[in-house]
Amino acid sequence: MIDLFEKLKKNRGPLGEHAKDAHGYFTFPKLEGEISNKMIFRGKEKLVWSLNNYLGLANHPEVRKADAEAAAQFGMALPMGARMMSGNSNQHEQLEQELAAFLGKEDSILVNFGYQGMVSAIDALVDRHDVIVYDAEAHACIIDGLRLHMGKRFVYPHNDMTSLEKQLERATKLVNETGGAILVITEGVFGMSGDQGKLREIVAMKNKFHFRLFVDDAHGFGTMGKTGAGTGEEQNVQDGIDIYFGTFAKSMASIGGFIASDAQVVEYLRYNMRSQIFAKALPMPLVIGALKRLELLRSQPELKNKLWEITNALQNGLRKEGFEIGNTQSCVTPVFLNGTIPEATNLIFDLRENYDIFCSMVVYPVVPKGIIMLRLIPTATHTIEDVNYTIESFKKIKINLAAGKYDVNKIVSI
């Protein structure tokens, strides 16, 4: 027997073991000031490429005004209780209807956090007779939803349609025995690599197999498609997405999310999704703030146009300079370099301290050993000067990396 606290002190977890060296700098950094392309880190202004504030709505004057007025009028407490018991409001229902109409779905249901909403929706939608088939690079919220699933789950390698077909064959055989159903889960835009889920191919498989498709479009909502209705619109298969998930935490620059589908499915979720039945409703200012953000998202296409102008300049510029940016088909911009983890930390330190550029770094085990991935999120608040400066700086750090400048065989002290 071991004391639980003793055990936790000994094994701090795969991320926690780096806390001593990384806390406050590489992990849990504090970005201060107005949310924009430039923010303050450790007292000094940095050019920031780490925020999912895609459309620049975080500090849009109309958004700030709507948030402040709603907080002044309603406070943060209303509504009290879960939606089902005492926490419903006209504004919550209006937001659900407007989201559904925007996405071309019959209805939608709000969730308090995107992550929790996905977990709970997966839990509610399937039972032990059903089979889930999912992409291997699915976000943690999908993986955690799968952990609650009592039936079988079949995984296919990322975007591998041949394997998906095989898994659907297996799943079909199984549900023919159990009398269950099949749910396929993928993402619209994969948040790390930026490539899109192959929604068109998946939807086409409905001609051969019977399944329903659930798409997590956290990074696609507001950024993809002609109107910003997401990756389904982008690939012209919005109707083939049976259940659509979007978050308010990215292009909407807020918190919360929603799931849109057929009216009966949404009603089923309203009465069966445990994370919403047994939790207090989203506070009124978040709902009214989301209504304002949705209005701007729909009525100001120039925000998305600007986002894509910056995205295209950044991605084309990086490619032109010989950077490896993988297969991105969205605003998410990975930059792949070769190096060790100590080199990655020294490189990020150099970027932050000497070039005043703040971006996220991803290393093993998220990417293969020996790969350093810098992840850039362009937004409508960035400028072409920001893009040019960043590419020039990246050229220099790439030369430094190749020359072994970051290879001091130890993690920098911060």
Ligand SMILES: Cc1ncc(COP(=O)(O)O)c(C=O)c1O
């Ligand atoms: C693909 C994906 N799904 C779900 C989520 C969770 O959304 P939220 O931040 O609203 O909880 C994220 C956020 O990182 C995400 O990238």
